[in-house]
Amino acid sequence: MKTSISVSILLIFLAVFTGCSNRLVDERDSPLSMVDILNYEMSVASISPPASALDVDTGTQIETVFTRDVDPLTITASTFVVADNSYIPIPGTFSYSDPKTVVFTPFVLLNLTEYNVLITTDVKDAEGNTLWSDIEWNFTTISAGTVPDPEFNPPAGTYEGTTIVSIGILDPLATIHYTVDGSDPTPASPEYTGPISVLENTILPIKAVAYRGGFFDSSIIPAAYTIRVLTPASDPPAGAYSSDRMITIETSTPGATIWYTTDGTDPDPIIPNGSIYGGPIALTGPGPTATTIKTLAIKASMADSPILSADYMIDYTQVSPPVFSPPIGTYTWQQHVNLSTATPGATIRYTTDGSVPTMMHGTTGTSVTVNDTMVLKAFAFKGGMGDSPVTNSAGVPYIIAPTLSARSPDKHKDDHPVTITFWGTRFKSGVTAKLKKSGQPDIVAAPITILSSTKIRGTFNITGVQKGRWDVVVTNPDTGTATRTEWFRVH
Secondary structure (H helix, E strand, O other): OHHHHHHHHHHHHHHHHHOOOOOOOOOOOOHHHHOOOOOOOEOEEEEEOOOOEEEEEOOOOEEEEEOOOEOHHHOOOOOEEEEOOOOOEOOEEEEEEEOOEEEEEEOOOOOOOEEEEEEOOOOEEOOOOEEOOOEEEEEEEEOOOEOOOOEEEOOOEEEEOOEEEEEEOOOOOOEEEEEOOOOOOOOOOOEOOOOEEEOOOOOOOEEEEEEOOOOEOOOOEEEOEEEEOOOOEEEOOOEEEOOOEEEEEEOOOOOOEEEEEOEOOOOEOOOOEOEEOOOOEEEOOOOOEEEEEEEEEEOOOOEOOOOEEEEEEEOOOEOOOOEEEOOOOEEOOOEEEEEEOOOOOOEEEEEOEOOOOEOOEOEEOOEEEEOOOEEOEEEEEOOOOEOOOOEOOOOOOEEEOOEEEEEEOOEEOOOOOEEEEEEEEOOOOOOEEEEEOOOOOOEEOOOEEEEEOOEEEEEEOOOOOOOEEEEEEEEOOOOOEEEEEEEEEEO
16 A cells, blocks of 8 residues: 555656656756656667777668657758768768667778767657757778788888887788888788887888788888988077187987088088088188088988088177077967077167167167067177177067967857857957868858957858868967867867
8 A cells, every 4th residue: 555655656746847848857957867767868778880899891880779769850961970080971871670770871981991970969759859968989990801001100211310110000900010121021020019210221121011810911011211310500500700609510310420611512521522520610710701611411321411501600890699599480378588699798689569779779688578479679789899780670570379278169060150159368359260171161250259368259150061070270460370170060
């Protein structure tokens, strides 16, 4: 008797709280809304192929079993999306093995390709209830036959200095074996487990082959590398100076020999032309001196380095121009720029508004903080000597670019324009925003509203555009640009 009364009370309780909403709690963000006691919420019971599967046959079908009967009119290429690894949807047909099971049959699945499946909340059951949340998963295909060929990264070619070579393969279940002595690899050869450091020329090519049980072996792929000695560097760097200089030259390649000339001709150890570097090169007076130093680094087991050419001017009557560190460029954070001159005892004057500094105009100092776009110009002077040329006389600006940190929403259907809010830093009047995807026209925000220096909002017409992930590009009028890749998804 007590049991019957308890059941009746429970049913009355559920009836009161479910009402016409077909769920226990009317608000989805309520903790109780996650309890699907009477299966009133439609969700996904099972998927096939399973999430992250690595060995899916190219002839497979994508099957999804829902917890409730599906309304077929809501199953479309926009609500049930199967796309390749570039998020480009692939064509196919839908069928139903029973009212709860949707089967997507692709026209074709490529071998060794990752596919992504997205089922959106626009899918409804027969009573009009929507899917509880978006469902996403991926799988990778394989077809019986021959193992794909290994791929070298970087590819065979000529590179400067030690080069780290990776060997990859599209089939995640295949193994790679390789040799470095020019012989053909076999299953007994070393198995590739990580990158190979190529320190010198590969007189005999690296060779690799891939194996997998039940498949034909891949082709044997050779890759030969020519490794050049690293380009020498000179210190101090090329430029104008007001006093004697001792020029040192070095290369980061151990055991390399450096040849140099001071007459502007190319050093050549075969002719021979030039001298072997054995210590600092003195650039001295008595009068103004213009010297071009050219250097070449060689090593028997490597290709010759590129030739470094450095022009020096020693003028004892003129102050050396200021040098900016870090150099003029585009940065995403505040920069503290140090100003220096090679002339001992010289004073530096600078401007930050693009005007030309003079003895009567500008600020004296050796440090400038760059918080925003700034045109920094400077010259140096010293009693008894001529003033230096103005550094950055052309007026090239330092640029502090905007940044992007968040956006809302992060996805939207392609059936009408969408307004997206972006958060970040240093948004300026005249800022532009666009969505960008390789091979597709840019989608430019129109209009765009600046809510603050850290928040903007733009409307993008994504109607009918290609589905998938799009990059977001925000650019200030001074050309400072922020880019976030694959940051908005059209579905």
